Amino acid sequence: MLGLLATLPWWAGDQYQIHLAALIAVYWILVAGLNLVVGFTGQLSIGHVGLLAIGAYAFAILAGRYEWSPWIALLASGSIGGVCGLLLGLPSLRLPGFYFAMATMAFALIVAEITLALGDLTGGGVGLAVPGFSAPFDSPAGFYLLLLGIAALITWFTWNVARFPWGRALVAIRDNPVAAESVGVPVFRMKLAVFVLSGITAGVAGALFASLQSYITPDTFVFELGLFFFVCIIIGGRSSIVGPLVGTAVLTALPELVAPLAKLGNLFYGVLLLAVVLLVPEGIGRLFEVLLARLRPERAASHVLEPDTERLAAAIRKGRDA
Amino acid sequence: MTALLAERVSKRFGGLTALDAVSLTVEPGEVHGLIGPNGSGKTTLLNLLSGFYQVDEGSVRLDAEDLSGAAVQRRARLGIARTFQKPRLLGSQTVLENAMLGGWRDRSAGLLSTALSLPRVRREQRMLRDRAAELLAGLGLGHALNRRANLLEHAEQRFLEIARALALRPRFILLDEPAGGLTGAEIERLGAVIRTLRDGGIGVLLVEHHTEFVFGISDRVTTLNLGRLLRHGTPQEVRNDPEVIRVYLGA
Amino acid sequence: MLGVIVTGLAIGALYAATALAYNVMYSTSKVLSVTTGHLAMLGGVFGAWFVTALGWPPLLALPAALVVGAFAGWLTDVIAIRRVLKRSDEHLWLLSTLALATIVQQGVGLWWGTEPKPFPRLLPQDFSSGIADQKYWLPIATTVLMALALELFYRRTLYGKLFIAMSEDTFAARARGIETDRIRSTSFAIAGALGALAGFAAGQLTFAFFALGLTLTLNGFIALAVGGLGSNVGALVGGAALGLLNTISANLIGGEYQNTVSVGALMLILLLKPEGIFGARNVRPV
Numbered sequence: 064m065l066g067l068l069a070t071l072p073w074w075a076g077d078q079y080q081i082h083l084a085a086l087i088a089v090y091w092i093l094v095a096g097l098n099l100v101v102g103f104t105g106q107l108s109i110g111h112v113g114l115l116a117i118g119a120y121a122f123a124i125l126a127g128r129y130e131w132s133p134w135i136a137l138l139a140s141g142s143i144g145g146v147c148g149l150l151l152g153l154p155s156l157r158l159p160g161f162y163f164a165m166a167t168m169a170f171a172l173i174v175a176e177i178t179l180a181l182g183d184l185t186g187g188g189v190g191l192a193v194p195g196f197s198a199p200f201d202s203p204a205g206f207y208l209l210l211l212g213i214a215a216l217i218t219w220f221t222w223n224v225a226r227f228p229w230g231r232a233l234v235a236i237r238d239n240p241v242a243a244e245s246v247g248v249p250v251f252r253m254k255l256a257v258f259v260l261s262g263i264t265a266g267v268a269g270a271l272f273a274s275l276q277s278y279i280t281p282d283t284f285v286f287e288l289g290l291f292f293f294v295c296i297i298i299g300g301r302s303s304i305v306g307p308l309v310g311t312a313v314l315t316a317l318p319e320l321v322a323p324l325a326k327l328g329n330l331f332y333g334v335l336l337l338a339v340v341l342l343v344p345e346g347i348g349r350l351f352e353v354l355l356a357r358l359r360p361e362r363a364a365s366h367v368l369e370p371d372t373e374r375l376a377a378a379i380r381k382g383r384d385a
Numbered sequence: 386m387t388a389l390l391a392e393r394v395s396k397r398f399g400g401l402t403a404l405d406a407v408s409l410t411v412e413p414g415e416v417h418g419l420i421g422p423n424g425s426g427k428t429t430l431l432n433l434l435s436g437f438y439q440v441d442e443g444s445v446r447l448d449a450e451d452l453s454g455a456a457v458q459r460r461a462r463l464g465i466a467r468t469f470q471k472p473r474l475l476g477s478q479t480v481l482e483n484a485m486l487g488g489w490r491d492r493s494a495g496l497l498s499t500a501l502s503l504p505r506v507r508r509e510q511r512m513l514r515d516r517a518a519e520l521l522a523g524l525g526l527g528h529a530l531n532r533r534a535n536l537l538e539h540a541e542q543r544f545l546e547i548a549r550a551l552a553l554r555p556r557f558i559l560l561d562e563p564a565g566g567l568t569g570a571e572i573e574r575l576g577a578v579i580r581t582l583r584d585g586g587i588g589v590l591l592v593e594h595h596t597e598f599v600f601g602i603s604d605r606v607t608t609l610n611l612g613r614l615l616r617h618g619t620p621q622e623v624r625n626d627p628e629v630i631r632v633y634l635g636a
Numbered sequence: 637m638l639g640v641i642v643t644g645l646a647i648g649a650l651y652a653a654t655a656l657a658y659n660v661m662y663s664t665s666k667v668l669s670v671t672t673g674h675l676a677m678l679g680g681v682f683g684a685w686f687v688t689a690l691g692w693p694p695l696l697a698l699p700a701a702l703v704v705g706a707f708a709g710w711l712t713d714v715i716a717i718r719r720v721l722k723r724s725d726e727h728l729w730l731l732s733t734l735a736l737a738t739i740v741q742q743g744v745g746l747w748w749g750t751e752p753k754p755f756p757r758l759l760p761q762d763f764s765s766g767i768a769d770q771k772y773w774l775p776i777a778t779t780v781l782m783a784l785a786l787e788l789f790y791r792r793t794l795y796g797k798l799f800i801a802m803s804e805d806t807f808a809a810r811a812r813g814i815e816t817d818r819i820r821s822t823s824f825a826i827a828g829a830l831g832a833l834a835g836f837a838a839g840q841l842t843f844a845f846f847a848l849g850l851t852l853t854l855n856g857f858i859a860l861a862v863g864g865l866g867s868n869v870g871a872l873v874g875g876a877a878l879g880l881l882n883t884i885s886a887n888l889i890g891g892e893y894q895n896t897v898s899v900g901a902l903m904l905i906l907l908l909k910p911e912g913i914f915g916a917r918n919v920r921p922v
Contacts, residue, residue, distance in 0.1 A: 246553055
């Protein structure tokens with residue numbers, strides 16, 4: 064799959080398709096991290112566009128005005144995104160769901176407000192030109208391959224988090240925080256850790272996004288973009304990585320390919336979100352799971368619950384000696 | 386041998402005193418029954434021991450170590466496990482996943498090593514999986530490892546909660562009405578499980594309405610009424626106590 | 637300075653009215669709806685449309701705008717709440733109301749346009765009255781009357797008492813034979829009408845603007861959280877305080893940091909008193 068995607072520049076119809084694929088990769092870098100927060104830990108952040116903007120402006124200022132190497136600026140953008148994630152998460156992650164969502168939305172509005180106000184630094188409403196990366200990543204195809212590589216790496220990270228015990232506990236925090244606490248899971252610390260990670264990926268995505276667009280203004284980072292990231296995850300499905308990945312790709316490409324949808328814009332995302340929440344609240348990914356399960360039905364084994372006390376005693380003994 | 390102690394603990398909610406200077410000791414390798422009418426403070430006491438509530442007065446200790454004020458997580462790491470009146474499972478996760486969660490304190494890998502899937506992470510996952518599978522087999526859930534937990538029957542859910550608590554390798558396990566909603570035959574099997582825990586050296590606190598079950602299985606019994614200690618002793622002593630009979634058991 | 641205070645109170649009145657609408661819906665459903673601010677936005681946009689485009693007199697436009705608001709509120713319950721509350725999933729209503737709010741806002745944006753349009757004069761008054769202008773006192777007076785009417789409604793009418801019974805214990809209310817679905821729908825329709833009324837009254841201040849909904853959803857919520865969830869007195873105090881904070885800070889450090897100041901104040905209050913100034917503290921149940 065990855066190999067096929069890597070050859071895209073050689074079979075794509077035109078430059079625009081490569082640009083679109085690059086945009087999907089950038090969005091996915093952010094969504095992959097956000098997915099751990101929203102899809103796995105169940106913290107409904109609708110304001111990640113704020114962190115994207117911070118990464119983008121950090122990159123534009125450091126690599127553009129101060130002429131840092133783009134690579135160093137990229138690392139710096141990721142770090143700044145992480146720090147801002149920490150600063151946002153510390154007060155807000157303790158709040159109940161609606162409060163948290165409002166706090167993240169407010170954060171996005173605050174970032175927009177500040178980028179507009181700090182004209183000396185950000186160019187205000189006029190915006191900033193953003194430099195590209197050095198060869199061989201200065202061509203559209205080269206930059207696309209760089210984005211694909213970073214996206215693949217981050218996908219691998221989140222896939223690992225999703226399947227090993229530390230990440231499985233995130234699902235416990237989402238579905239039953241009381242049960243998670245009762246076995247010792249440090250709920251707040253873990254929420255904060257994934258939130259900071261999502262800040263880093265948002266910062267990195269912001270830097271790459273800015274470089275891809277080559278010019279940014281506060282209008283690039285409207286609140287609806289944050290909503291879009293969020294919708295990609297909800298539609299793709301909870302505790303899934305493939306679902307949100309497909310969601311991001313389809314939702315990014317669809318309005319570009321189907322003109323009437325572009326006109327409807329965010330209305331389309333709203334309708335889609337409502338339909339998914341009402342019809343398949345666990346996301347379209349879950350729909351496929353259910354269909355698969357239908358295809359190979361489990362034997363409805365009516366089992367008598369019969370403990371094997373000797374085996375239980377052995378297991379407990381083993382635990383004591385461990 | 387370490388014991389889990391509540392010493393003259395009190396808990397108030399607003400103006401209401403839910404518990405008033407109650408003491409209780411759970412020794413390792415014993416079943417300690419805790420009974421009383423509705424609203425007598427049984428579950429409140431369990432919540433004080435497990436850390437979901439904090440004491441207003443008195444102390445909770447693990448021998449000399451003062452746990453009053455310690456978070457739930459710290460008590461879990463010290464080996465105090467619990468189950469819930471209404472089973473609290475991860476409905477969308479498999480039975481095996483649910484039980485593995487209990488082994489949390491024995492894994493050390495954090496976010497970074499997990500993201501990189503270091504060998505240690507894989508090793509720990511195997512260890513937790515093997516342990517959970519063994520416990521589930523011992524509890525009679527070996528056939529359902531990959532079933533979603535919300536598809537389990539009620540008794541299976543209760544036993545899965547016990548499996549999760551046992552995966553913590555607890556020194557003490559606090560069971561909140563584990564027999565609730567079980568059939569007679571299932572209660573018998575639950576009894577066999579609880580005896581196995583006790584024989585394995587675990588201290589069991591059994592909060593239960595089903596008094597016959599409690600008297601039949603407990604080594605010692607404590608009775609609460611209106612937030613106060615009513616009687617404490619062997620099952621024989623408690624069930625023949627005139628005061629206990631008057632307020633709880635009925636003539 | 638007096639001008640700053642009056643403007644602040646007028647804006648604050650709109651925030652307070654939004655917070656009241658939050659409370660009305662919350663009392664019967666325990667849901668905080670993202671659409672709350674949009675209800676007020678609809679009042680402003682439809683009010684302006686009825687008067688300027690259709691040429692209706694304000695006395696006809698007002699009840700018509702209230703009907704639109706009530707319908708939108710009722711629709712919120714039918715589409716985004718009713719089905720979702722039946723599931724055990726906790727925060728699904730947040731998603732469904734967010735989706736509906738997006739649909740309403742973007743739909744209005746497509747139909748009405750994304751530029752703020754002026755709202756007609758409601759009363760004959762020239763523009764020389766300064767701070768005594770109707771655009772300031774109309775929203776203030778409306779919100780005060782609204783709060784008084786709500787108080788009477790809760791204390792004196794059967795329906796109001798049913799609301800209170802439901803807010804205290806929905807299950808018990810249902811067990812006693814109260815039709816909780818119908819009460820909830822009614823409360824959402826009432827909240828919709830109240831929101832539209834506030835949006836209508838403050839139209840000259842805010843203009844008829846599609847994006848006002850989200851701003852009010854946030855600021856109404858801040859007023860609510862500062863004042864204390866569920867408390868109508870808290871909603872009034874929180875709204876007034878937030879409005880004053882907005883205009884005074886804009887006067888001192890400039891208007892560019894309005895959201896930053898408001899949210900900063902909210903975080904400070906939540907840090908000091910998580911349940912808000914007039915809110916009730918809850919014990920966590922296990």
